[in-house]
Amino acid sequence: MYLARFTPLFWLLFLFFYGCSPSQIETTESRPNIVLFMVDDLGWQDLAVPFGDQATKANRLYRTPNLQRLASEGMKFTQAYATPVCSPTRVSLLTGMNAARHRVTNWTLYKDKIQPMETDHEELEFPFWNVNGISPQANLDHAVHATTFPMILQEHGYTTIHVGKAHFGAIGTPGAEPLNLGFDFNVAGHAAGAPKSYYGLENFGNTEEFAGTPWPVPGLELYHGKDIFLTEALTLETLKILEKTEDPFFLYYSFYGVHTPIMADQRFVNDYLKMGLDSTEAAYASMIEAMDKGVGDIMNYLEEKNLAQNTIVLFMSDNGGLSAVARGGSPHTHNRPLASGKGSIYEGGIREPMMVRWPGRVNANSTNDQYLIIEDFFPTILEMAGIQDYSTVQVLDGISFTKLLEASQEEQSRPLFWHYPNEWGPSGPGIGAFSAVRMGSWKLIYYHLDQSFELFNLESDIGESQNLAQSHPQKKEELAKVLGEYLVSIDAQMPKLRISGEVIAYPHVTLSDR
Numbered sequence: 001m002y003l004a005r006f007t008p009l010f011w012l013l014f015l016f017f018y019g020c021s022p023s024q025i026e027t028t029e030s031r032p033n034i035v036l037f038m039v040d041d042l043g044w045q046d047l048a049v050p051f052g053d054q055a056t057k058a059n060r061l062y063r064t065p066n067l068q069r070l071a072s073e074g075m076k077f078t079q080a081y082a083t084p085v086c087s088p089t090r091v092s093l094l095t096g097m098n099a100a101r102h103r104v105t106n107w108t109l110y111k112d113k114i115q116p117m118e119t120d121h122e123e124l125e126f127p128f129w130n131v132n133g134i135s136p137q138a139n140l141d142h143a144v145h146a147t148t149f150p151m152i153l154q155e156h157g158y159t160t161i162h163v164g165k166a167h168f169g170a171i172g173t174p175g176a177e178p179l180n181l182g183f184d185f186n187v188a189g190h191a192a193g194a195p196k197s198y199y200g201l202e203n204f205g206n207t208e209e210f211a212g213t214p215w216p217v218p219g220l221e222l223y224h225g226k227d228i229f230l231t232e233a234l235t236l237e238t239l240k241i242l243e244k245t246e247d248p249f250f251l252y253y254s255f256y257g258v259h260t261p262i263m264a265d266q267r268f269v270n271d272y273l274k275m276g277l278d279s280t281e282a283a284y285a286s287m288i289e290a291m292d293k294g295v296g297d298i299m300n301y302l303e304e305k306n307l308a309q310n311t312i313v314l315f316m317s318d319n320g321g322l323s324a325v326a327r328g329g330s331p332h333t334h335n336r337p338l339a340s341g342k343g344s345i346y347e348g349g350i351r352e353p354m355m356v357r358w359p360g361r362v363n364a365n366s367t368n369d370q371y372l373i374i375e376d377f378f379p380t381i382l383e384m385a386g387i388q389d390y391s392t393v394q395v396l397d398g399i400s401f402t403k404l405l406e407a408s409q410e411e412q413s414r415p416l417f418w419h420y421p422n423e424w425g426p427s428g429p430g431i432g433a434f435s436a437v438r439m440g441s442w443k444l445i446y447y448h449l450d451q452s453f454e455l456f457n458l459e460s461d462i463g464e465s466q467n468l469a470q471s472h473p474q475k476k477e478e479l480a481k482v483l484g485e486y487l488v489s490i491d492a493q494m495p496k497l498r499i500s501g502e503v504i505a506y507p508h509v510t511l512s513d514r
Contacts, residue, residue, distance in 0.1 A: 031158070031248040031385055032358075033311040035302075036377070037295055038093075038252065040086065040165055040193075040259040041342055043321015043335045044351050046288055051078045051353055052337065052462075061275070063268075063289050066296030067355070070315060072365050074357030075405060079371040081416060081438075082319050084342065084349040085424060086193050087167050089318040089374050090254075091134055094168065094181060095146040096378030096398040100419035100435075100492040102144040103130040107193055109214060111170040112142055117425040123449060124433060125501075127421055127493035133169035136180050138393070140173060147392035149378045150182030150250065156387050159245050161185045163238045164254035167193035171214060183252070187237045188219045195256050198263040198287075200228035217256070229265045231257050231290040235297050242301060247310070248385070253298065258287040260326050265290040280328035312384055313357040314377070320349035324426040332428050339464045344430035345418060345445050346464050358384070362405050371438065372401045373416045415439040415482050421448060421495045421504075430464075433495055435507060437483040444469075444479035446507040448495055453480065453507070477511055484508030 044051055045058035049071045082089040087107040088099040099105050106115055111132055118126040128142065135143035136151075150160045162178040166189030169175020176191035196205020196215035203224040205216035223233040238253060264283035268290065272282035295315070302308040323334040323341025335341050335348035342349055356362055375398035382390060383400045399414070418436040433448035441459035446452075455469040455476050469476050484506040486492075494504045505513065 031156075033247055033249050033251075033302075033307060034314070034381060034384060035251045035253065035298065035311060036314045036316070036381070037298075038090075038165075038254040039291055039315075039317045040255055040257060041319060041322045042258055042288070042291075042317035042353060043323070043341065043348070044338055044353055045335050046258070046321055047292075047353055049076065049353065049355075051076060056337070058334075058336075061277075062285055063271075064292040066292045066299060067315065070295065070299070070313065070355050070357055073359075074313070074355050074364065075362045075366045075368055075407070077354040077356070077372065077404075078367060078369050080316065080352045080354030081350050081371060081373045082317065082352050083374065083418060084319050084344055084420060086259075086318045087133060088420075090167055091144065092373075092375040092398075093377050094134060094148040094150070095144065095394055096149065096375050096392070096396040097144070097146065097394055098373075098375055098397040098417055098419070098490075100417060100487060101395065101397060101490045102134075102146070103493060104133050104144060105129045105420055105493070106131075106422040106424070108133040108167065108170045109191060109193070111172045113170075115423070118423045121423050121498075123498055124423070124504075125496040125498050126423065126433070127495060129422065129493060131170060132173045132175065133167075134175040134181060135169065136174055143169070143173065143175065144394070146394045148182045149382055150252070152182070152382060152387060152390045152392075153250050153385060154182050154184065155390075156385065157248065158385065159184050159249040161187075161238070161241055161245070161249060161251045162189050162254070163187040163241075163252065164189060164234050165193060165256045165259075166190055166254070185241050186219075187241070188217050188234060188256075189254070190214075190218050194259045194261070195230055197261070198230040198257070198265070200224060200226040200230075200233060204230055204233075229267070229290055231255060231265070231287075231294050235294040238298060239301055242298075242305075247307075250381075250385075251298075253294070255291050255294065257291050258284060258322075260322065262287065262326060278328040280326075284327065309359045311359075313355075314381075315353070315355040316374075316377070317352040317354075318374075320344065320347075320351065323348065324428045324431065337463050340429040340431065343424040343426060344428060345420070345434045345436050346430035347458070347462065349430060350418065356405060358405060363407055366407055368404050368407060370404050370410070370412055371416060372404065373398075376401050411440070413440050415486070417483065417486055419487065419492055421493050433504075435483055435487060435492075437479050437486070439479060439482060442475060442479060444476060444483060444507075446480065446483065446510075448504045451504065451510045453511075455479070477508075480507040480511050 132143035269286035338348035339346035
C-alpha cells in the first residue's frame with residue numbers, strides 16, 4: 001500500500017533478495033493524480049462550451065473561460081448521462097451500480113423516512129427505497145452496502161479528498177460522513193444536498209434562525225462573518241489541503257453550486273444584469289462563473305506546482321439543469337434544444353456537460369459523441385489509477401470508458417437504464433415515476449402511473465418532440481423487453497396503484513397483456 005515511501009536502500013535490498021525488477025514493483029509515484037469536478041444541477045447548456053452541433057444563445061451568455069480552456073486541452077463528451085436527481089447519481093458514482101440496483105432512487109435526507117411528496121401522493125404508493133443511502137456497514141436497513149472506489153484508491157496508496165456537497169447518506173447514518181466512505185479529508189460534506197446560504201456574511205446558514213435544520217454548511221467557521229461566496233471558501237480550503245498532500249491524490253471537488261438557493265455572487269452578477277438578464281437569471285449566471293473560477297484556480301495550482309502533466313481532470317454534472325421551478329423565464333425551456341430539465345427523464349434532465357483532460361493520452365480539443373453513464377466512472381477511475389486487482393461487495397454495472405478516450409467513435413448498442421419509482425415534487429414534461437432505456441439512437445420511456453410508452457430517435461429528434469411508439473411498434477416491443485428483463489433480473493422496485501393496491505407491471509409485461 002505504501003511501498004513508494006520506503007528508501008532507495010530498501011529497494012536495493014528488496015531487489016537483491018527477491019530478484020524483482022523495478023518495473024515489476026507497483027509504486028505510487030508512477031500513478032497519476034485524479035481530479036473530479038462534480039457540479040450540482042448544471043445543465044447541458046450552462047457553459048460557454050457547446051456540447052451540441054453549434055453554439056447556442058445560452059452558450060454565448062455564460063462566461064466560463066476556464067472550462068473553455070479545459071475543453072481545448074481535453075475531450076468533450078456530448079452524450080454523458082446521469083440520473084434526473086442528485087443522490088442516485090452520487091451513489092452510482094461511488095458504487096459503480098445502476099440506480100435500479102442500488103435502490104437509492106430519490107434524494108436522501110432523513111433516516112428511515114420516505115419523502116413527504118411520496119407519502120402524500122394521491123395515486124401511487126411508492127416502494128420503501130434505500131432512503132438511508134450508501135453504507136460501509138452491511139447491517140443498516142434501507143441502505144446499500146457497497147465498496148466505494150475511494151476506498152479502493154485508499155488501499156492502493158492514494159490520498160483521497162472530498163470537498164463540498166456529499167449527499168451520500170441520510171442524517172445520522174455512516175454514509176452521511178465522507179470519511180466513512182473512503183475519503184481521508186472532508187471539507188463541508190454532510191447529509192444535506194443544498195446549502196442554506198452561499199454567503200459567509202450569513203455564516204453559510206449557521207445562524208440561530210436555522211439551528212436544528214439540516215441545511216447549514218458545516219466546517220467553514222473560518223469564513224463566518226466574512227464577505228466571501230461559498231464556492232470561493234471551498235476552493236481556498238481545497239488549495240490548503242493540496243499544499244500538504246503528497247502524490248498520488250484523488251480530489252473530488254463537488255460544488256454546492258449551482259443548486260438552489262439561487263444567490264448572486266457579487267463579484268460577477270453586475271455584468272449579467274447589464275446584459276439585461278432578470279435578477280434571478282443574473283444570479284444564476286454569476287454562480288456558474290464562480291464555479292468556473294473554482295475550476296480555474298485548481299487547474300492553475302496544478303500548473304504552478306508542475307503537477308498538471310501527471311493529473312487527470314474530469315468534469316461532470318449530477319443531473320440536468322434546473323428548469324421546472326425557481327428559475328427566471330419560462331419553465332422547462334432552459335436546456336433547449338434538450339427537453340425539460342432536472343427531475344425529468346427527457347434529455348434535459350439526464351444529459352450532462354462532461355470533459356476529460358489526460359495529458360499524453362487524450363487528444364486536445366477533441367469530441368466524442370458516444371454515450372456513457374455515471375456508474376461508468378467507478379471502473380474508469382480505477383483503471384486510470386492503474387488498479388486492476390480489486391474486489392467489491394456489490395455487483396458493478398459500470399463499464400470503463402477509457403477506450404472512448406482514445407477517440408473511438410464506434411457505434412454502440414449497449415443499453416443504458418434509468419429507473420425512478422418515485423416522486424420528485426414539481427410537475428412538468430417527463431417528470432414522474434418512470435423507467436427508461438437507451439440503446440443506440442433509440443430511447444424508450446415507460447411511465448408507471450398510466451403504464452404508457454414514449455419512443456424517440458435521438459439521432460433525428462434530440463428534443464424528443466415526436467413520440468414514435470405507435471408508428472414503430474416492433475422497436476417499442478424490443479426495447480420494452482430489454483428494459484423489463486433488466487428490471488426483473490435485479491428485482492427492481494415498482495410502485496403500486498393506491499386505488500387497487502396493484503403493483504405496476506414491468507414494461508414488457510404491460511405490453512404482453514395488451
